[in-house]
Amino acid sequence: MSSETTTPDLEIDRSVGDFSYDVAYAYDAGVGLTEATIDYISDVKGDPDWVRAFRKEGYRKFLEKPMPTHWATKDLENIVFENIRYYLAQGQQAKRSWDEVPDEVKETFERLGIPEQERKFLAGVEAQFDSEAAYSNIKAAVGEQGVIFVGSTEGLKEHPEIFKKWFGKVIPSGDNKFSALNSAVFSGGSFIYVPPGVKVKHPLQAYFRINAQNFGQFERTLIIADEGAEVMYMEGCTAPKFETATLHSAVVELVALKGAKIQYVTVQNWSSNVFNLVTKRGIAHQDAEIKWIDCNIGSRVTMKYPGVVMKEPGARGEVVSIALAGDGQHQDTGAKMIHAADNTTSNIVSKSISLGTGRATYRGMVHVPKHLKGCKNNTECDALLINTSSRTDTYPAITVRGQGNAVQHEASVSQISAEQIFYMQQRGISEGAAMSLAVNGFVNDLVQQFPMEYSVELKRLIDLEMEGSVG
Amino acid sequence: MSALCEPEVHASLIADAPVRGNWPAWFHEDQVKAWELFASLPWPSRTDEPWRFANLKAARPEGFRPADSVRDAAELVARSTGWEHVSGKLVFGNDTLLHSGVSGLPSGVLLLPLEEAVAGHAGLIRSHFMTSEPRLGSRKFAALHRAKLRTGAFLHVPKGVVVEKPIEIWHWVEGEKAAVFPHTLVVLEEGASATVIDRFASSGTEASLAIAVNDLTVGKGARLTYTAVQEWSDSTTAFHVNTTEVAEEGTSTALQMNLGGRYVRGESDSHLRGEGSRSVMLSVNPADKQREIDQRTFQDHFSPRATSDLLYHNALSDNSRTIFSGLIKVEEGAHETDAYQKVRNLMLSDEAEANSMPGLEILADNVRCTHGATSGELNEEELFYMQARGIPAKQAAQLIVRGFFGSVLERLDHAELQAHLGAILDKKLGI
Numbered sequence: 068m069s070s071e072t073t074t075p076d077l078e079i080d081r082s083v084g085d086f087s088y089d090v091a092y093a094y095d096a097g098v099g100l101t102e103a104t105i106d107y108i109s110d111v112k113g114d115p116d117w118v119r120a121f122r123k124e125g126y127r128k129f130l131e132k133p134m135p136t137h138w139a140t141k142d143l144e145n146i147v148f149e150n151i152r153y154y155l156a157q158g159q160q161a162k163r164s165w166d167e168v169p170d171e172v173k174e175t176f177e178r179l180g181i182p183e184q185e186r187k188f189l190a191g192v193e194a195q196f197d198s199e200a201a202y203s204n205i206k207a208a209v210g211e212q213g214v215i216f217v218g219s220t221e222g223l224k225e226h227p228e229i230f231k232k233w234f235g236k237v238i239p240s241g242d243n244k245f246s247a248l249n250s251a252v253f254s255g256g257s258f259i260y261v262p263p264g265v266k267v268k269h270p271l272q273a274y275f276r277i278n279a280q281n282f283g284q285f286e287r288t289l290i291i292a293d294e295g296a297e298v299m300y301m302e303g304c305t306a307p308k309f310e311t312a313t314l315h316s317a318v319v320e321l322v323a324l325k326g327a328k329i330q331y332v333t334v335q336n337w338s339s340n341v342f343n344l345v346t347k348r349g350i351a352h353q354d355a356e357i358k359w360i361d362c363n364i365g366s367r368v369t370m371k372y373p374g375v376v377m378k379e380p381g382a383r384g385e386v387v388s389i390a391l392a393g394d395g396q397h398q399d400t401g402a403k404m405i406h407a408a409d410n411t412t413s414n415i416v417s418k419s420i421s422l423g424t425g426r427a428t429y430r431g432m433v434h435v436p437k438h439l440k441g442c443k444n445n446t447e448c449d450a451l452l453i454n455t456s457s458r459t460d461t462y463p464a465i466t467v468r469g470q471g472n473a474v475q476h477e478a479s480v481s482q483i484s485a486e487q488i489f490y491m492q493q494r495g496i497s498e499g500a501a502m503s504l505a506v507n508g509f510v511n512d513l514v515q516q517f518p519m520e521y522s523v524e525l526k527r528l529i530d531l532e533m534e535g536s537v538g
Numbered sequence: 539m540s541a542l543c544e545p546e547v548h549a550s551l552i553a554d555a556p557v558r559g560n561w562p563a564w565f566h567e568d569q570v571k572a573w574e575l576f577a578s579l580p581w582p583s584r585t586d587e588p589w590r591f592a593n594l595k596a597a598r599p600e601g602f603r604p605a606d607s608v609r610d611a612a613e614l615v616a617r618s619t620g621w622e623h624v625s626g627k628l629v630f631g632n633d634t635l636l637h638s639g640v641s642g643l644p645s646g647v648l649l650l651p652l653e654e655a656v657a658g659h660a661g662l663i664r665s666h667f668m669t670s671e672p673r674l675g676s677r678k679f680a681a682l683h684r685a686k687l688r689t690g691a692f693l694h695v696p697k698g699v700v701v702e703k704p705i706e707i708w709h710w711v712e713g714e715k716a717a718v719f720p721h722t723l724v725v726l727e728e729g730a731s732a733t734v735i736d737r738f739a740s741s742g743t744e745a746s747l748a749i750a751v752n753d754l755t756v757g758k759g760a761r762l763t764y765t766a767v768q769e770w771s772d773s774t775t776a777f778h779v780n781t782t783e784v785a786e787e788g789t790s791t792a793l794q795m796n797l798g799g800r801y802v803r804g805e806s807d808s809h810l811r812g813e814g815s816r817s818v819m820l821s822v823n824p825a826d827k828q829r830e831i832d833q834r835t836f837q838d839h840f841s842p843r844a845t846s847d848l849l850y851h852n853a854l855s856d857n858s859r860t861i862f863s864g865l866i867k868v869e870e871g872a873h874e875t876d877a878y879q880k881v882r883n884l885m886l887s888d889e890a891e892a893n894s895m896p897g898l899e900i901l902a903d904n905v906r907c908t909h910g911a912t913s914g915e916l917n918e919e920e921l922f923y924m925q926a927r928g929i930p931a932k933q934a935a936q937l938i939v940r941g942f943f944g945s946v947l948e949r950l951d952h953a954e955l956q957a958h959l960g961a962i963l964d965k966k967l968g969i
Contacts, residue, residue, distance in 0.1 A: 137585045137586070137587060138587050435913075437888070437889070437891075438888060450898075450900070452900060452903060452905075454903070455870075455873075455902065455903040456870075457903075458899070458900060458901045459898070459899075459900045460897070460898060460899045460900070461896070461897055461898040461909070462895065462897045463894070463895060463896060463897070463911070464590070464591075464893070464894075464895045465892075465893065465894040465895070465911055465913065466591070466891065466892070466893045466894075467883065467885065467891070467892050467893075467913040468888075468889075468890065468891040468892075469885060469887070469888040469889065469890065469891075470885040470886060470887060470888060470890075470915040470916075471885075471888075471915060472885070472913065472914075472915075473912075473913070473914050473915075474911075474912065474913040474914070475910070475911070475912040475913075475914075476894070476896065476909075476910060476911040476912070477908070477909075477910045478896070478898060478908065478909050478910070479907065479908045480898060480900050480905060480906075480907040480908075481906070482903065482904050482905075
């Protein structure tokens with residue numbers, strides 16, 4: 068194997084997330100994936116027949132689909148599917164109250180920094196410990212409004228009439244190899260339904276966490292905002308560091324019906340041995356708006372291109388993306404905007420920072436098919452290179468058919484100017500702190516779009532990653 | 539490759555090994571090797587990134603045969619009127635030299651048909667002829683070109699020599715299903731300077747195949763202005779594979795003007811080899827009818843302090859389709875690079891389609907790189923302004939399109955050449 072295809076295990080100081088506890092796993096499907104594994108998962112979870120059939124179909128497609136290695140990083144070839152655990156659960160029922168949560172799990176969350184007082188602010192916490200939701204607490208107010216906020220397993224069992232209508236419709240299981248894999252073995256993730264006209268005041272939040280060696284997480288999230296509804300969902304990830312690679316392959320589907328608004332916020336900070344290969348897409352109906360706010364800091368390789376299909380006139384899609392590629396990391400992120408109706412608007416803003424031997428890639432797709440009028444897309448990609456060994460790439464693909472639409476893409480690559488650093492050093496700021504300030508300045512306008520506590524966390528994470536990057 | 543998927547119609551082009559002709563043994567051996575390479579390489583497929591969005595049917599040209607002699611050489615030579623006072627001119631028709639006029643060249647400058655250059659200047663040919671592997675997708679087509687090559691133009695300008703007046707090279711194709719392999723090789727030694735106009739044209743409206751290679755080598759401090767004016771017939775399939783090498787402080791300015799063809803694939807690979815080298819890449823593409831213009835570019839920076847600047851303008855009307863896929867790559871150590879890339883699509887019909895893939899790969903530090911791609915329509919205000927002054931809508935639109943292309947021509951540091959190309963463009967646009 069060439070040196071290009073192997074990523075060395077790099078020691079990045081992770082004071083947050085770098086710990087694990089022994090947990091007695093109640094259910095364990097073993098390593099590797101066969102049809103028997105899928106039957107096992109279906110049996111354990113008590114899947115309805117249609118889910119079992121859906122899983123098997125996903126498995127068939129997973130085997131059929133090629134790896135995307137003709138365009139993607141060759142590092143994907145280092146994923147050994149036979150060595151991965153595809154299912155592992157702490158218990159079968161999502162815990163309803165904090166008291167029922169096992170102490171050791173609680174301790175993990177304490178270390179992760181989910182303070183109890185935060186619950187006062189947050190509408191609900193769906194914290195995922197390994198595959199199953201180990202803790203869920205929905206504020207009475209949200210429930211009273213008729214909002215459903217449950218784990219995906221509970222969602223498909225208790226609300227099949229809503230769940231089935233959209234599940235696998237935004238992202239068909241055969242969309243790509245990893246969405247097929249997710250379809251075969253998914254467990255965990257959230258199901259949210261917001262009834263017509265309901266505006267959820269507080270963000271709904273879920274923390275995900277990997278806590279077993281070679282254990283992949285395959286969450287499946289489906290969010291439906293009915294006509295005129297509004298919701299913000301936040302997903303944050305931290306994971307302990309392990310010696311062998313783990314695979315994270317989630318599928319997130321969003322459906323915004325007429326006039327609805329969905330914001331989906333992700334802060335991804337997997338440990339540097341995780342392959343994070345995620346498919347995220349939303350369908351925006353008439354005058355609806357879907358906004359992905361995506362921040363990638365951790366993982367070994369992340370491949371994630373949140374998309375919006377603007378299905379009806381007046382729909383709007385937006386992706387705000389921040390990627391920080393540290394030593395040995397490859398952040399391959401971007402956006403997909405599919406205009407499928409007149410007068411649809413999309414906006415992509417992407418900022419990436421490459422430091423050390425890190426590589427940040429923007430990959431985008433904007434599609435305006437025939438006979439549409441009044442479609443607009445604006446894409447801006449800015450990349451910041453910190454060290455001489457850092458790398459950044461930009462690969463947009465834009466198709467426009469017919470006149471009456473306006474599409475523009477702009478990208479730039481820059482460095483932190485020596486003058487800026489010198490100026491700050493003159494005023495007694497150390498070089499490292501000056502670099503941190505400059506990087507924070509570069510992403511500041513985007514960070515401000517994150518909910519408050521996330522933007523604080525983000526700044527802290529950037530400072531952490533920037534430590535030792537000078538010299 | 540299995541014999542079954544090889545269409546029978548290819549037989550005449552593919553089944554016959556290269557003809558020795560008058561080539562020396564070493565050159566013919568290379569042709570045989572190229573032939574074997576051509577046979578071993580697969581045809582472009584869906585999963586090849588360099589062929590994304592491409593019309594793969596067109597990229598698998600079927601039913602062509604090597605071109606016969608032209609019917610009336612004198613007539614084609616008479617039609618080869620471009621620049622009025624050239625310092626040298628070569629006219630090729632169906633891969634045969636029809637005319638050579640090299641009276642105005644400074645001494646020491648070589649402007650020869652390739653077969654003479656191979657016979658008399660083997661050293662130069664060995665060090666410059668097809669030395670770069672095509673990297674933008676057309677390796678198979680370039681191998682076929684090399685195997686089937688019968689002649690071509692070779693220009694060599696020695697150290698310090700300035701060729702004032704342009705050199706014009708015409709490449710004609712004639713005959714239904716005729717295949718030609720036009721070749722232009724330009725080598726400027728240190729401090730030399732020249733302007734070259736490559737003209738590609740069909741004698742009639744027949745459906746032909748052209749697989750052209752034009753390689754430009756610009757030495758230390760040398761200056762080259764190169765223009766390719768492509769006017770193949772509306773039913774012709776064409777591949778134009780270009781590699782440009784620029785040495786220290788050298789400047790290459792290359793403009794591709796695509797006025798004809800049914801499917802035209804252009805690959806321009808610029809290697810910025812020396813410190814302070816500069817490559818300007820321009821293209822003017824009034825795409826109309828069923829035309830497909832598929833352009834792939836590469837600005838590869840190997841050395842520090844080099845500059846590359848790409849500007850491609852497409853105006854799409856009728857059922858035309860364009861693809862622009864460009865990559866700026868700043869290799870490790872190529873610090874203080876300035877690299878720019880801009881493609882603009884002006885959409886003039888509801889059926890036209892523009893695909894843009896402007897790419898960046900930056901592996902160095904302290905670089906200034908930007909790229910942009912826009913797709914828009916005619917500016918209503920500009921149209922209204924002109925109509926308010928009595929200019930009919932159609933003419934107003936033409937003028938805006940002409941202005942859109944004019945901003946690319948202006949990048950040529952050569953006023954007369956700008957005017958010359960502008961006139962060719964006006965004729966095409968019917969202004």
